Amino acid sequence: MALLEVQGIKKNFGHIEVLSDISFSMDAGQAVSIIGSSGSGKTTLLRCLNFLEKPDGGTITVHGEKLFDASDSTRVSEADIRRKRLHFGLVFQSFNLFPQYTALENVMLAPQLAAKERGTYRQEEAQIRTQAKELLGQMGLSDRTENYPHQLSGGQCQRVAIARALAMKPDILCFDEPTSALDPELTGEVLRVIRGLADQHTTMIIVTHEMAFAREVADYVIFMDGGHILEQGTPREVIDNPTKERTKQFLAGYSRDGA
Amino acid sequence: MFYTVTLSLLEGFLTTVKLFALTLVFALPLGLIISFGSMNRLPVVRLPIRFLIWIVRGTPLLLQLLIIYYGPGIILKMNVWGSGDEGRFLAALVAFVVNYACYFSEIYRGGIQSIPVGQYEAGQVLGMTRTQIFRRIILLQVIKRIVPPMSNEIITLVKDTSLARVIAVYEIIWSGQAFIKSAGIIWPLFYTGVFYLVFSGLLTVLFHTIEKKLGFFR
Structure with a gap:
């Protein structure tokens, strides 16, 4: 059984659909990297997992326990949310x-x-x-x-x-662009630490713009665009051999930077 | 003569300090309650509070003193303040507390709203309760940010207490002025300035110490 199962997560801010039908799963000990351009919904997805945003649809299941079900309208107490969100940890971009x-x-x-x-x-x-x-x-x-x-x-x-x-x-440690606020020199020391955690098989979801790092550390890569998951698979599949035109276009921007 | 004047001024100064201290004792906590009200999600709570703040900050304290002291007698046809010195002091105290609580509430509000959302969120994802987040994370950061504007406001209060003489509260200016009539001398009135200076000087040192104490973090 997968450690984390995300099924059909939806989130709207007003009329804007930020996440539509996000589904993926991961096993214990895996590192999953979420890549994609700014505004593609990556951060919102992490915030939903950490109960900082309430999804408008879908379910989140950890260890077979349904932590969140949008179709269940019973009010969840603050104590309950606190207990549930402790399955996840979150490292912010701005510390x-x-x-x-x-x-x-x-x-x-x-x-x-x-x-x-x-x-x-x-x-x-x-x-x-x-x-x-x-x-x-x-x-x-x-x-x-x-x-x-x-x-x-x-x-x-x-x-x-x-x-x-x-x-x-936490069962799953989430990183929201952990190095985006750092200069290249400081980025290195943070990435080294995250790599060390991956070597110890810490279960992690890493939202990042560091493509080389994602390819090296992640067992699984998710490419998001406009609130959808466009491609997901191993780094070899998604980063090295993308099938969708949009993914190729996005990744081309990185290879030009030499990343 | 100098000795007599000093003694007389000290007596008035005692009333000044009493008015000052009691205003702080009541206005500091009341201001916090008002600030929570002014930030409330419900308009039925928030709007009346905002209206009160607008009235209080939009009119002179001198006028508020007069209205609070004479108003009930005119409108309700009854003396709610009791008679004599104590009644007038009580009316002045109420006016000062309401006025300063409104000003303080805006300082609190500014302080609370200046704390980045990330501080709350960091506490939330670590499984803390709302109360724990406010008491263990937010409060000290708010205090640090409001000390400079608070000290400004509190030093203003020292001098504003002199307005209470408009409803015949015998504070220090009143004591000084009394010598013009009784002895034909004006210097005791000027001399009251020394008392204000010493008092606000002490407060300045106190606030400076607090600011330094809170300087260990940014």
């Missing part, structure tokens, strides 16, 4: 670190609050700290744990954000 907390505190905050809610904070306190330090170490930031976001470079901020998302142990 969105909490400025008043150090790198370590950024990573620890959500696990701490969750433990407090469970009433097990005392027992878990030390373990949450250890885990957060390990994650930051894994991101190559062991010497930056006590720094505040404004004291870190963009690449370091994004790596803290990745550690923060991992701290909640």
Whole structure:
């Protein structure tokens, strides 16, 4: 059984159809890359998976549990949405670190609050700290744990954000153009970290404009255009041998850049 | 003479400080409630609040003092403020609280709305509740952003308290002016400026310290 199954997701903003009939599935341990031009609906799709947008149609199923069903009109409580969205983690393009907390505190905050809610904070306190330090170490930031976001470079901020998302142990980690706000030098260090996660078979959905990176890291590539999935398959199929004219046209823009 | 004047002015100054402090105690929390009201999704809540803010910010505080003090007597034919010094002080306090709460509410609103949506969303995707997001992520960032405009407004309040003398609240200007009639000297009135300067100076130092304390993040 697939880990994630997305069936017929639709989303409109007013009269504009941003997503129409999006369906795909992925297995645990896979890295899926979503590519496509700006405005093709990639980000909206990630936001739907993370319950930041409510789709107008379709279903989202994780581990066989239907997390979202647009045809089910019963009201979902806030607590329920919170539980469901924890299947997913999201790394934003603009990091969105909490400025008043150090790198370590950024990573620890959500696990701490969750433990407090469970009433097990005392027992878990030390373990949450250890885990957060390990994650930051894994991101190559062991010497930056006590720094505040404004004291870190963009690449370091994004790596803290990745550690923060991992701290909640999501089934699927989503990246929304994680390097688009970074210069080429800093892009490299973030991509290295994501590549490391792929090597450990972290289940990931990566929205990216880094075509070479997508080809190298992804097990599966989805090409979106105008709110539709135009092509999906292995990187060899979609990136190297696209069948649709629009896909070829899109990818041609990249090869011209030498990417 | 200087000693007598100083003592007399100090007495008036005590009323000034009392009016100032009590206004803050009530207007700071009331302003937050008004700001939530002015941002409410429901027009039935939002519009009346916006209307109140418009009235309060659109008319002179001096006029508001007069209306709040004399208005109930004229319209309701009853004295709601009680008699004597205390009644007038209470009326002045109500006018100041309403006026400043409206100004504060706009500062709060500006602060809250200036926090990027991404901060809320980051909290949401990490599974936090709305309350947790407001208390643990948003609040301190709002406080940091509103300290400069708040300190401005609060220092203005120090001097605005002098308006209360229009309904015969015996604050420091009143005390100073009294010497013109009783002793034919005007310098005690000028001397009141020193009290204001010292007081606002202390506040400036206080706010500067708070700003520095919050300087550890951006």
